[in-house]
Amino acid sequence: MEEDNKYENLESIYTNIDNYNNLPRVQERSCLDTEVQKRGCEAASEGRQACSGKPAAVCLGLLCVLLLAVIIGLWIKHDAGRDQLQSSYDNMTKERDQLQSSYDNMTKERDQLLDINNNLTLERDQLQSSYDDLTMERDAFQQKLELLTGERNQLQRDYDNMTKERDQLQSSYDNMTKERDQLQSSYDNMTKERDQLLDINNNLTLERDQLQSSYDNLTMERDAIQQKLEMCFKGWRKFGSSYYYFSNGRKNWAESRQYCREMGADLLIINSREEQEFIKEVNIDAWIGLSDAQTEGIWKWVDGSPLTTVYWSTGEPNGAHKDEDCAVNEVVSLSTWNDIPCSSEAGWICEL
Ligand SMILES: [Ca+2]
Ligand SMILES: [Ca+2]
Ligand SMILES: [Ca+2]
Numbered sequence: 173m174e175e176d177n178k179y180e181n182l183e184s185i186y187t188n189i190d191n192y193n194n195l196p197r198v199q200e201r202s203c204l205d206t207e208v209q210k211r212g213c214e215a216a217s218e219g220r221q222a223c224s225g226k227p228a229a230v231c232l233g234l235l236c237v238l239l240l241a242v243i244i245g246l247w248i249k250h251d252a253g254r255d256q257l258q259s260s261y262d263n264m265t266k267e268r269d270q271l272q273s274s275y276d277n278m279t280k281e282r283d284q285l286l287d288i289n290n291n292l293t294l295e296r297d298q299l300q301s302s303y304d305d306l307t308m309e310r311d312a313f314q315q316k317l318e319l320l321t322g323e324r325n326q327l328q329r330d331y332d333n334m335t336k337e338r339d340q341l342q343s344s345y346d347n348m349t350k351e352r353d354q355l356q357s358s359y360d361n362m363t364k365e366r367d368q369l370l371d372i373n374n375n376l377t378l379e380r381d382q383l384q385s386s387y388d389n390l391t392m393e394r395d396a397i398q399q400k401l402e403m404c405f406k407g408w409r410k411f412g413s414s415y416y417y418f419s420n421g422r423k424n425w426a427e428s429r430q431y432c433r434e435m436g437a438d439l440l441i442i443n444s445r446e447e448q449e450f451i452k453e454v455n456i457d458a459w460i461g462l463s464d465a466q467t468e469g470i471w472k473w474v475d476g477s478p479l480t481t482v483y484w485s486t487g488e489p490n491g492a493h494k495d496e497d498c499a500v501n502e503v504v505s506l507s508t509w510n511d512i513p514c515s516s517e518a519g520w521i522c523e524l
Contacts, residue, residue: 399436399524408524411450416440417522418454425498428459428520429474437524440501441473448483448506451521455503458519462499464489465514471499483507 408415415437423431429439439461442448451458461474471479471489489496489511498514501521512518 411447414447415524416451417524418456418458419519419521422517422519423459424517425459425463425514428518429461431520432522435522435524437522438474440521440523441475441477442481442483445481451501452503452506452508454521456519457500457502458521460499460501460509460521461523462509463497463514464511465497468497482509484509 408417410416417432417435417437419428419431425439432438439459440451441461442451451460462471462479463474464471466472468491473479483506485502485505485508488509489499491511493513495513495515496511498512498516499509500512500516500518502508502510
């Protein structure tokens with residue numbers, strides 16, 4: 173509706189403008205007519221002057237009346253046009269005010285739009301900056317992506333190669349597993365054989381040790397027999413199951429015992445009356461293997477056995493001198509033992 177009213181007002185304005193534009197031409201025409209009239213009047217005057225008649229005066233009067241009527245009509249028409257112009261002016265003033273108001277509104281809108289434009293420009297610049305940054309980041313990411321793509325391709329190739337190697341290793345592993353199982357089976361069999369051989373070896377070792385022990389015993393017996401045989405040829409005398417050595421020199425008790433031990437024997441131990449009678453035949457004073465050096469008054473043989481049967485001389489052992497701890501066999505009678513200091517020197521009798 174407002175658009176229609178505007179169009180109507182504009183149409184009215186153009187109509188008034190056209191009327192207004194037409195007015196001067198009417199005035200001009202009226203002026204031309206007036207000029208014509210003037211010229212007519214001048215011509216009439218000239219004619220009147222030329223004619224100088226009454227009809228001419230009447231024509232002139234009619235012409236003036238006609239001219240006056242025309243002028244009055246034009247005047248009325250002029251008033252009507254002026255009113256129309258005033259109305260058009262008022263309408264145009266309103267429209268101008270409306271246009272001014274619209275202009276102001278549009279100015280405000282323009283300012284708002286400018287602000288929006290500025291804001292949009294700033295945003296656009298920010299977006300452009302962000303876009304540039306994003307572009308740079310995108311390029312950087314693109315480069316990284318290319319690098320990563322290259323690395324990924326390399327890794328993919330490596331993965332493929334490793335997959336092939338893994339498959340080969342898996343195949344090798346399977347073969348080795350079979351070989352291992354076969355070896356394990358062989359190992360188990362060999363372990364059983366080894367255990368059997370170990371048992372055999374242990375048995376053989378036992379038999380060998382027994383044989384070795386028997387051999388050693390036989391060797392010792394052989395050596396003992398050999399030694400006894402040698403002793404028989406070196407001054408040793410046999411009585412019963414023992415061999416006896418009667419010294420030619422003199423030593424103290426400890427040196428005498430050391431001599432016997434180096435010969436594989438020890439000082440004489442009297443085990444029986446027969447043995448005592450046997451040594452009585454030797455005409456020397458000789459150490460026997462009897463001593464109370466460990467505990468005074470407690471006599472023991474050199475093999476640790478206690479003294480049970482004694483052959484002391486009368487009044488012995490008497491400890492006549494200090495430390496009479498060793499026994500010597502004297503050749504007086506059957507009971508010929510006497511205790512004397514161990515540091516004394518005498519002959520000695522070894523028994524083996
Ligand atoms: Ca003996
Ligand atoms: Ca004593
Ligand atoms: Ca004595």
